[in-house]
Amino acid sequence: MQEEEPKLKKVVDAADGLSLGISMVVAVLLGVAIGLGLKSLFGIAWLLWIGVFWGVAAAVLNVYKAYQRQKRSMDELAKDPRYAYDPNKKIDDDDDDKY
Numbered sequence: 001m002q003e004e005e006p007k008l009k010k011v012v013d014a015a016d017g018l019s020l021g022i023s024m025v026v027a028v029l030l031g032v033a034i035g036l037g038l039k040s041l042f043g044i045a046w047l048l049w050i051g052v053f054w055g056v057a058a059a060v061l062n063v064y065k066a067y068q069r070q071k072r073s074m075d076e077l078a079k080d081p082r083y084a085y086d087p088n089k090k091i092d093d094d095d096d097d098k099y
Contacts, residue, residue: 027055031055035052038050039051
């Protein structure tokens, strides 16, 4: 028996992709805010750039984690025999002629 796909799976997948973009922006903004806070607290101008660097590094880390999740998902999908690549399998092109 084939397992039924959840009804809101497409919505959850879309929200996951959107959350990556939002998390990147939030990470950079938080880094800038931390940098501004450190700059005003200690009066050293280059601390702002440390905060910006932390924010950008956090955004890159978020992208890397999302990539790892996608890769794991694709590796699981590749284990399914329906999607396995077989170079010796012949492709039936007769179905295209029906329309």
